[in-house]
Amino acid sequence: MLAFSAETRRADLERMADRQLDLLVIGGGIIGSGVALDAASRGLSVGLVERDDFAAGTSGRSSRLIHGGVRYLEHYQFDVVHESLRERAILLRLAPHLIEPIPIYTPTRTRVQRHFFRLGLVAYDVLAFGRNIGRDRYAGASEIARAVPGLGRPRPGVLYHECRTDDARLTLEVARTARAYGALVANHAEVTGLLSSEGRVQGARVLDGIGGESLDVRARLTVNAAGVWAEAIQGLATDAPKLLRPSKGVHLVFRPGAVETRTGVLVPSVGHDGRFLFVIPWGGRVYAGTTDTAYDGDLEGPTVTPQDFDYIFDAMQASFPSLTRDDVVASWAGLRPLLAGGPPPHGGGPSPTVEESAHHVRARTADLSRKHALYETPPGLLTITGGKLTAFRSMAEDAVDSACRDLGIRQRSRTRLIALGFHGDLAVALEQAQAEAVRLRLPPQAGRRMVRRFGDDWTEALERIREDGSLGQPAVDGLPVLRVELDLARVREMALTDQDVLVQRTRMTTMNRMVEESAAR
Ligand SMILES: Cc1cc2nc3c(=O)[nH]c(=O)nc-3n(C[C@H](O)[C@H](O)[C@H](O)COP(=O)(O)OP(=O)(O)OC[C@H]3O[C@@H](n4cnc5c(N)ncnc54)[C@H](O)[C@@H]3O)c2cc1C
Known part of the structure; x- marks a missing residue:
């Protein structure tokens, strides 16, 4: 068993302080952990620091789905869907113990809606290029009633498949695997400043949140994978470009037995906004979500407001009429690091390479891009943000490709072949x-x-x-x-x-x- 403990953390922090690393990664969410793994497995010397705990940010507060994103078809984001479906197939192979296919029923209201959804699933199948994980099809009302006995009024609909995961444990397993490949890894280690020389970021000052000391970690390149805090990290070095527009998402958890379903279900919101909520069985309970609302509050403590609660509870009660408010036993809220606009407004160093970004800032965050951005501003600080849990491996590959170009290292990504904590059948x-x-x-x-x-x-x-x-x-x-x-x-x-x-x-x-x-x- 690979040791990954307070002792390894202390030793790794000491080692980070006594050498120059190729890469220092800021942020132990899924993206930072993925970057550390990709870089370490290419042979780079890597440090990963997380100011709180792995997945304490957005990566532990998602909908816990490794999904193709069927609803991005609605926004014609075919490239996002294609990438997600490809990554879903890869991750299912690399971490089959953590990522589990789940059938999802979508009851529909009208025949037209049913055919419309079915058409979307055909597109889904095509974009999966043969890597879909189950047969998507129409489903009759009686079949849906058997699979989801708690539905008040079973209707015919469609059946498709996604994967559920434990987002925090997936993140943890990626960080552990990064250490197995030689990365130095520490949680509770916060970047409080960036080290700069001659206009280039050269590493960071790190505060050990347990021991209380500060240490300087020198690195040829620093990767900012701080999620919704990415602008704050950039702000330590320069005027941060405004690229993110966080959006809040909330989930409610229902007590065992309250929502009777053997599979995943998509239920419509009652807000006339055309949105659907995932209802997912998990650990003997069922959770439902999510909301998607613009957020400009404190990044540290997004909470479930009464409006958030009602949005999800009302939709659930409309589909599962026997539910009461007392059936809700837990909840969580997270912030999506969504891209709001075009490229960062100023360069300063090498011209920024923004892979993709939303074309317009619109009122609804549900419309903003789930694509990711990658740019180096100022020199020596490579920021990667946006994207999704599902796409973390390919986002990390992009970031490390860029880092390798910068550092003159010619090594290709190997993460498509690196098992995440499980080998065998x-x-x-x-x-x-x-x-x-x-x-x-x-x-x-x-x-x-x-x-x-x-x-x-x-x-x-x-x-x-x-x-x-x-x-x-x-x-x-x-x-x-x-x-x-x-x-x-x-x-x-x-x-x-x-x-x-x-x-x-x-x-x-x-x-x-x-x-x-x-x-x-
Ligand atoms: C409600 C909701 C549902 C979602 N559902 C899904 C889904 O089902 N499937 C999917 O694919 N995607 C989903 N997403 C998107 C996905 O969760 C995110 O895109 C992803 O988790 C972002 O990961 P990240 O590593 O960029 O950010 P984070 O996980 O937030 O990681 C950033 C880390 O940086 C750390 N940090 C910040 N400042 C510092 C500092 N100064 N020093 C050191 N560390 C620092 C933070 O503590 C944090 O841990 C969802 C998002 C939300 C909000």
Whole structure:
């Protein structure tokens, strides 16, 4: 088992301070972690610093879908859809334990709508170039009623497929794999300033949030992957170009049994805005989202407002009439780093290379681009932002290609072939782990859970339970999390605080808000 802990963190911070790196990556979300992995696996010396915890920003607050983005077809963003479908197929191969196909039913109101959706799915199939993950088709009302018994009025519709994931654990696995390839990695390490010489950024000043010291990390190139905080990082060096227009998205979690469905469902909002909400079964519960509203508040603490709550709850109740407000047991809110306009307004160094950006700033953030931007302003600071969780691997490849050009390094990306924490046959591992769990007098699903969470390290997790039976007990009554997960969070996953364990590692706070409240006391 690869150690990834407080000890490796301390050692990595010391090593970052005593040499010049090829690349220093700021931000331990999915994009920064992906950049660190891509660069380290090409042989570059790399440091990755995250001021809070891995995936504490947007990457732990998404809709948890690795998806082709069927609704971008509506905006004719065929390139985004094509890229997403390609990346979905690649990630399913690299992390099959973390990324799981899920059928999604979309009941429709009219025959015209049904044919319209079906047409979209045909386009989806074509853009997947044979890499679609299930057969998209019409579905009758009785089939939908069987799959989603809680729907008030089953209607005919369509069936298509996406993948669900655990966004924070995916991010963590990418960061761990980056370290396996030699990257130096530290969470709770905040960039407080940029080091500059002769007009070029040469690294950053990093504050160790645990030890309290500051250290200077020198790097030939610094990558700004700070998500919605990217402009703040750039602001440390120059007048930051206004490229981002954050948008808030909220999800509600319903208690076990409240929303009766065996599959994913798309339900319409009741706001006459033409939007749909994903309803996804997850960890014995169901979550639903999302909203998509322009956000200019404090980036640190987006909250679920009563309006956000109503938007999602009303849509859910319209489709699942037996729901009550008391059925909502948790929620989360995240900020999308959406691109608002064209290229950054000033150069200063090498001309900025903006890969793509939205053409117009429009009123609705739902219309803004899910494409990404990559530009080097000022020299030595390469900013990558925008995009989606699903596209992280190709975004990272773009960024490291650009970094290599800058540094005169000729190495191609290898991440299409790098497994993210699991090797072998998933079905076999699930079966073996299930049998082993039964031998340990645990429910069979506990074994499957260890594979889904720890990949190759499921054997180590069950070995620990064999040595100490109490580790096979639930961490909190009524939740599927086992005590062994709390231990492994510290030694395998660099969890340093209780929040790291509860929020990003075990996701307990998104299963039941009482966990968060009791942790805060
Ligand atoms: C509601 C919602 C639903 C979404 N659903 C999906 C989905 O289902 N599928 C999909 O593909 N995409 C989805 N997305 C988009 C996706 O989540 C984001 O595009 C992606 O997570 C952004 O990752 P990131 O690494 O750029 O940003 P982040 O995850 O925010 O990472 C940036 C990191 O930088 C760190 N940082 C900031 N300042 C500093 C500093 N000074 N020093 C060090 N570190 C710093 C932050 O703490 C943060 O961890 C969704 C987004 C939202 C908001």
